[in-house]
């Protein structure tokens with residue numbers, strides 16, 4: 001125990017020492033690197049080298065940190081912006097960088113993942129074991145007809161097989177397309193269909209808080225008739241679900257363990273061009289159609305490896321690292337799988353929820369595995385604050401030396417609690433800003449070097465050039481503006497899968513093909529620190545998960561009772577933002593509680609539980625301009641309880657007063 005008595009909202013203890021300390025900390029504007037923090041990586045040289053010559057810096061890092069089967073001679077090809085190529089005449093294999101080179105260096109016995117199951121099961125998976133399974137699965141996939149460039153879908157919970165599946169694809173040049181386990185099978189279907197996936201790797205069942213969901217059965221119901229999907233590989237994880245044996249379709253379905261058992265144990269890593277596609281990860285954009293963000297081999301791996309090492313100050317010999325994200329998001333790709341494995345680190349991988357079997361499970365794991373570096377999201381920290389400091393205080397968290405945050409702006413209150421209660425006041429916090437598109441962290445403090453200010457992601461990493469622009473493209477040196485990145489970086493997305501036009505349109509149309517438009521607004525303070533404000537497009541950030549208003553709207557409208565719907569974000573203390581849906585029903589139908597739950601279930605079924613609207617507001621009509629465009633700005637005002645903006649451009653201004661009255665009385 002390393003803090004005062006916990007009295008925060010859990011009704012326990014007297015004295016309020018913690019509260020008093022948190023209050024005092026609120027007056028501290030900046031936190032210098034804690035004096036006791038021993039830095040493990042040399043940064044000054046990187047900063048100087050990147051400032052002097054960014055391309056030479058990246059080339060040097062690519063040679064130092066990655067193992068190439070054929071060395072590159074070209075660093076950046078920027079002849080055809082925004083279609084940049086990095087190290088493209090070089091060849092390497094991501095799985096060889098994550099596994100073979102460590103085993104060859106005598107590290108095969110090192111634990112890659114301390115896997116911890118929801119019911120307390122433990123599995124220590126070494127680098128040698130990971131390599132052995134990866135080779136067998138790679139051969140197994142080949143036996144199913146997978147060739148380089150084929151897309152393989154992965155729909156798995158947080159079990160070690162998810163890393164094996166990704167690495168096996170990388171080993172043979174297949175392109176993985178991981179879908180978050182919390183998405184519904186119909187969302188998986190869409191992502192498999194648009195990417196022409198040939199094989200899907202999934203699981204019999206998935207556990208969540210003591211219950212087991214039948215995953216394979218759901219997949220069968222939704223994906224059974226996909227013409228391009230030739231095989232489904234099924235990991236036996238839970239065994240029969242609800243007493244029902246998993247149904248396997250002869251000729252199409254194969255058990256993962258049988259595939260591995262039958263496969264040749266040796267599969268040499270295929271040398272691939274640095275620009276060979278590594279994975280697609282679908283993410284939400286401004287339209288209902290998710291964007292297939294495409295990352296390639298060399299640049300992506302360099303970004304993940306370099307930033308993981310730098311931002312988390314990793315020493316692979318001594319650190320035990322834990323990122324609490326899910327592999328289904330980019331954070332899991334870069335900072336559970338590729339970055340940590342490339343750096344030969346020992347990680348914790350946890351299957352379950354933060355509040356099961358009890359609210360202290362995370363802290364129990366940190367104490368048990370002696371975790372030194374912990375990386376999580378503000379929404380999780382806010383939940384922990386709510387549950388109370390008495391849960392972390394039950395455990396010895398003194399192994400921790402560094403804390404990270406990602407996914408949304410971290411409010412100073414959560415930052416200070418994290419700093420004090422979890423970090424014992426001695427751990428630097430890295431508030432890391434990045435996106436699925438950027439592949440790796442771009443703006444973040446460097447621990448032990450950068451002074452931090454709660455709520456600011458601080459300054460760019462070496463080799464990265466963010467800037468703020470005004471609406472008309474003028475540079476903003478202090479104040480707010482649109483966040484852009486003005487030069488390419490190795491781990492940037494290369495395109496949107498099979499949609500170059502949308503790629504250019506989305507990110508490079510506003511300020512030209514050399515200026516990447518992030519989609520966030522930000523503020524730059526007098527010290528040159530970046531403060532991310534939030535999205536400027538129709539993307540909602542619920543608990544650090546990206547959802548598009550259009551995607552949720554189209555799911556709601558697909559319900560037979562619905563005539564029209566508009567979705568906006570409302571700020572929320574727990575989840576950052578919450579979804580509010582304004583819905584017009586057909587004909588004489590009435591919006592009652594039963595209809596609310598029907599619609600929420602419907603959205604859960606079409607997208608996933610995380611997309612369920614927090615509030616549904618029944619509207620006789622929606623505010624529209626004379627040209628028929630829904631004015632979401634006004635709906636946001638209504639949802640937030642703000643005074644209404646200009647309503648004069650509305651076709652029927654009375655619509656708004658009716659709505660505002662409804663919202664005032666809605667739950």
Ligand code: PRX
Pocket residue numbers: 283330331405406407408409410431432433434435436437457518519520532534535541544545546
């Ligand atoms: O708005 C920013 C927010 O999350 C968006 C990216 O979401 P996604 O692609 O799902 O990736 C999330 C994990 C990297 C960004 O455009 N965001 C992410 N990290 C931060 C953040 N906002 C503020 N501070 C952060 N540290």
